[in-house]
Amino acid sequence: MKWFALPILFITLALGGPVFAQGSPTQTVKKTVDEVVRIVSDKEMKKPQNEKKRRQELKKAIGAVFDYGEMAQRAMARNWRDRSAAEKKEFVSLFETLLENSYADKIESYNQEKIVYLNERIEGEYAEVRSKVVTAKRDEYSLDYRLMNKGGRWMAYDVVIEGVSLVSNYRGQFNKIITNEGYPALLKKLRSKRAEIKAP
Template sequence: MMIFKLFFALLFIFTFISDISYAYADTPTQQVRQTVDKVLDILRNKELKGPEKTKERRTVIRRAISERFDFEEMAKRSLALHWKKRTPEEKKEFVQLYADLLERSYIKRIESYTDEKILYLNEKINGEYAEVDTKIVTKRNVEIPIEYRLLKKNGKWEVYDVVIEGVSLVNNYRTQFNKIIRTDSYEELVRRMKNKQEEELFEEKAK
């Protein structure tokens, strides 16, 4: 239930227009907004609408999302102490599975977006790290606070965690992953992630 709630809120993170303009394109907030605009353009593109365009549309959305999310950093933080124990091959495989998990969940919800708004409230920068505080306002005037946590790499601000209503996406996954690894094994965690991936692929092909 918590994962569904997190992803439901994550849907809005890169989908709706801010009420505030920023003067410099290199600020964390402005770089996030650039991704917002890309996703909105994709969703509005008439040539990418319709069931027959699902695969093509989702491929383009995934590309836009990948430009802003640092999936390797998110995967490393979610796996925590278990990350160091992994071989280079295992790390590469895990990052791919982790990214696929987030992207598929995000895309399934983003395709049915409506006209909610996201308000950018505050931005804090501390060296290579930044936080952007936002608030989602739904049609029913329900407010959902969302905090982006970003890390600057090669001049680009990349999201490495999202805190939704006080709940960290990375911490939430870390708790789940750690429980599975300690109760069963790392191999069992990977098996479950692969099964989830196969289920999603099967659903997409069935459409």
């Protein structure tokens, strides 16, 4: 998985490409990404004393388009149905924290990467936005967004970098831990990770 690409998951859609109809999957993501770019580009927000506020605003902006519940369920796959309602609620919270904080530093390292939109495909309640990212060194790689329509809103449930699905990547990791050590072991690892993140 090309984790160096993750900063661009949330920020490059604002940098160019063809104009899509208002309310389309691309336009929906772009609106959120514009807000993320505004936050990471704000000189006042960049100050160390504003880190907590900056992270809170990034969390709010990113959460507006990423459906963490759907992503968590897909990452758990067949293991999801065995969980109780309380377990599902906790897992979604842990998964959300893992994603948000894993990429916070990377998002803030935004460096004017550019994107070229290739196409947008909609099939019923599902959609995919295909794009190509170009770095300052002119390296290129594919970056695709998978979305679904929930209550009239397009929400992202997966991103695919160079053909590798973010959700599938986590699914493989989670399933391996559950198979070899059990679900409690996975929870322990995720809780430990959350504790590290919240530690001063």
